[in-house]
Amino acid sequence: MVVYSFYIFDRHAECIYKRRWLPRPTSTVGKSRSDTVSGAAPTGLGQTVRSTDDDSKLVFGTVFSLRNMVRKLGGEDDNFVSFTTSQYKLHYYETPTNTKFVMLTDLKSPSMRIALQQIYINLFVEYVVKNPLSPTEHPGGVGVNNELFEESLEQFVVRAL
Amino acid sequence: MPDNTRGVFSLIIINKAGGLIYQREFQSGLRNLSTNDYLVLAGTFHGVHAITRSITPKIPISQPAPSPATSSTGITAPAASGYSYPNPGVPVSGLDYLETDKFRMTCFQTLTGTKFLLFTDPLTGSVDTIIQKIYELYADYVMKNPFYQIEMPVRCEAFDRHLGAWLRGRT
Numbered sequence: 310m311v312v313y314s315f316y317i318f319d320r321h322a323e324c325i326y327k328r329r330w331l332p333r334p335t336s337t338v339g340k341s342r343s344d345t346v347s348g349a350a351p352t353g354l355g356q357t358v359r360s361t362d363d364d365s366k367l368v369f370g371t372v373f374s375l376r377n378m379v380r381k382l383g384g385e386d387d388n389f390v391s392f393t394t395s396q397y398k399l400h401y402y403e404t405p406t407n408t409k410f411v412m413l414t415d416l417k418s419p420s421m422r423i424a425l426q427q428i429y430i431n432l433f434v435e436y437v438v439k440n441p442l443s444p445t446e447h448p449g450g451v452g453v454n455n456e457l458f459e460e461s462l463e464q465f466v467v468r469a470l
Numbered sequence: 471m472p473d474n475t476r477g478v479f480s481l482i483i484i485n486k487a488g489g490l491i492y493q494r495e496f497q498s499g500l501r502n503l504s505t506n507d508y509l510v511l512a513g514t515f516h517g518v519h520a521i522t523r524s525i526t527p528k529i530p531i532s533q534p535a536p537s538p539a540t541s542s543t544g545i546t547a548p549a550a551s552g553y554s555y556p557n558p559g560v561p562v563s564g565l566d567y568l569e570t571d572k573f574r575m576t577c578f579q580t581l582t583g584t585k586f587l588l589f590t591d592p593l594t595g596s597v598d599t600i601i602q603k604i605y606e607l608y609a610d611y612v613m614k615n616p617f618y619q620i621e622m623p624v625r626c627e628a629f630d631r632h633l634g635a636w637l638r639g640r641t
Contacts, residue, residue, distance in 0.1 A: 311556070313527040367525050374518045375568065378511060382500045382589070383572040390570055395563040396526045396556050413527060415556055 312466050313397060313413040316365055317433070319447055320407035322373070324365040326453040330466065372401050372411055390422060404429055424470060432461050477594030478637055479573060481604065482508070485621045486583030488516030492624040496637055500573060500589060515587065519564035519577065526562050528553035576601055600640070607632050 317326040372389070379389040391400045398418055402410040402425035410425045410433075436458040437443050444451060453459075479499045483492035490512035495502075503511065530553045555562055568575040569592065578586045578601045586608075588601050611629035612618055618626060 313556075364525060367521050371518055371521050371525065374514050378514060378518075379568075379570045381503065381507065381511070383570055384501055387570050387572045389568070392522070392565050392568040394522055394526065394566050395560045399522075413525075 310418045310470055311415040312418075312470060313415070314364075315413075315462070315466070316368055316409075316411040317453065318369050318372075318409040318411070321446070322369060323447050324369065324452070325447045327365050328459075328462065368399075368411055368413075369409075372399070372409060376401070376403070391420065400425060402426055402429065408433075418470075421470075424465075427469075428462065428465065432458055432465065436461065477591040478600065479589040479591070481589075481633075482512060482587040483608070483624060484512045484516055484585040484587065487621065488513045489621070491622065494630070494633070496634075499591070515577075516585070519579075519585065521564075523562055523564040526555060529556060578602075578605065580605065600637075603636060604633065607636065 312330050314327065314329040316324060316328075319325050375392065376389045379387050388403070389401050391398060393399075393416065396416075398414050398416055400412045400414065400418075400421035402422055404410075408429070410429060412421055412425060414421065437453055437455050440455060443453070443455060447453075478496050480495040480497075481492070482490065485491045490509050493505075493508050563579070565577055567577070572592070573589050574592045574594070574597070576588045576590065576597045578588070578598075580586075586601055586604060588597060588604070590597055590600075607629060608624075611632055612624050612626050615626050615628070618624070
């Protein structure tokens with residue numbers, strides 16, 4: 310199973326954490342805008358260069374629209390779980406406080422709902438929420454800047470998944 | 471209604487411009503929306519479908535022989551050849567299946583861009599055959615109808631009849 314990327318959005322639609330596991334020249338934590346200028350982004354084939362920043366906005370727009378669509382059709386207690394295209398699978402988990410966890414994996418992966426829940430309970434709550442120094446709101450995209458969280462997330466994805 | 475159409479909640483057909491051209495409910499299970507809401511849903515889905523195609527992860531094609539010095543620092547020279555997709559042999563598609571707690575939505579896009587959305591029970595099997603059959607019926611009774619105006623709402627009695635009959639006959 311391959312994990313391509315992972316995003317956390319807070320209740321104000323702000324992307325507070327993103328991480329990619331693609332073999333990119335710079336595959337570090339979000340907020341680093343360096344991979345837009347790395348030159349690895351292809352400019353041929355009529356494709357424009359799109360930064361990871363824009364990617365996270367597109368991901369948010371997608372899950373936000375689909376979640377609302379699902380709520381409308383299935384009722385308020387229905388939950389959007391995942392979607393599949395011919396190339397990847399997107400998993401979604403939302404906490405009661407509207408923090409959204411999104412993970413993009415390959416098609417062979419099983420349901421990652423438990424895994425995302427585990428990341429929330431065991432990593433996010435433990436290391437970010439319980440950290441008195443970490444901000445509760447992230448105006449202007451400060452983001453989760455927490456070594457412990459990042460390290461354990463890395464380990465979780467590499468080992469457990 | 472007996473549960474002969476078991477598992478199939480409803481069908482939506484969206485034209486290539488994102489307009490709703492057909493909507494029919496076979497079995498209750500989803501909440502009823504107004505016609506206006508269905509139009510909004512069709513338009514929204516049309517956009518989301520395009521976005522899901524564009525956020526496909528791109529895997530940079532690695533250099534044939536990266537020098538160990540660059541790979542250890544994690545900084546590789548920009549690959550001139552660009553990237554490949556996770557499943558290189560398969561054409562990049564937008565959203566195909568959407569899963570929720572209560573239903574599963576299957577999207578089938580024809581070569582001309584018309585989208586068929588089928589809402590089924592999460593446990594219904596062989597959704598692909600159902601949607602293929604629906605496409606076949608659409609081709610037979612809508613596209614071959616000389617009075618049907620292309621891209622306009624589908625009002626073909628024969629299509630309705632055969633669709634209902636086929637879904638009812640399916641076990």
